Amino acid sequence: MKTIQVVAAIIKKDGKILATQRGYGDLEGGWEFPGGKVEPNETPEEALVREIEEELRTRIEVESYLTTAEHDYEKFHLSMRCYVCSLVEDHMVLTEHHAARWLDGETIDSVAWLPADIQVVEAIKAANLV
């Protein structure tokens, strides 16, 4: 099975993390962490900054590596490196997602996370990020 390499941003602010709802494709409607595929000649951190600029029209600082989610979807294997990030600019415009929510420890399980993201949510809780 083909493996796709993805990076995702756990953007934190005031004890909350940002979740975004996928706006298109097979997994439309599921909740995820913003990010996307790493292009050739790009570091994961560079890919993340670029993807967030494209998807949220904002700038982040990549602070630390958290975990890598591995998940077998029907058509591909996903390997998703997740980084804890903070916002450099406070504004945000959703260019691809249906919605965004700031979730805390009480609300983090209230959205329908994509299958690969459930293990990331557990890592977020274990690291006391929410």
Ligand SMILES: Nc1nc2c([nH]c(=O)n2[C@H]2C[C@H](O)[C@@H](COP(=O)(O)OP(=O)(O)OP(=O)(O)O)O2)c(=O)[nH]1
């Ligand atoms: N960005 C992101 N993708 C995720 C997460 N969880 C998860 O299963 N995915 C999947 C959805 C997609 O199949 C793939 C992400 O790649 P992408 O965001 O570039 O997907 P895409 O369909 O927009 O690809 P493309 O149009 O740019 O080719 O990983 C997540 O938390 N964040």
